[in-house]
Amino acid sequence: MSPHNDPAATAEDALPPIEQIASDDVVLRKIEDVPHLHPRDGGGRRISAAAFSPSSPKEDPEQGMSCNSEAILKRKGGAVETLAPHTPVLARLPVSSLREMGLEVVHRPLKGDHSHCNVLNVKGGHRSKLLNLAELVRCPPDVHKK
16 A cells, blocks of 8 residues: 555655646656666767666556656755765756657655656657657766767
8 A cells, every 4th residue: 555545654654745747847867887888889888778768567567767856856855966876877858858759757756755756658669769868967977878
């Protein structure tokens, strides 16, 4: 049972209400070193388009691509600079562009991660487009999009 509707949940367990994600918001995608950064011809590493894949049905029944709303993160007192400090790459994706691609962005807060969102309907053909769209806001100097 979700803390949203569990009468036995404590205040600490309680999740914030679901918010609408505005089209002028951006979502932040965390890109881990393994398995998404690969050796690049000519040196350095490249980001795999698979970094923009949805979660497996085991991890997430919605099969959403996990992200964080920048607007909600900031409203909750967080900062982009401190989000997932051990994650080497952090990419920004404009919600309006995601919606133009036919993707849906929904707020799915988690315990300890109230700005968590899912991007729904991501298919194989979207991944390269998402990589090209991404603005890298945290990225080691040896990592490139291509």
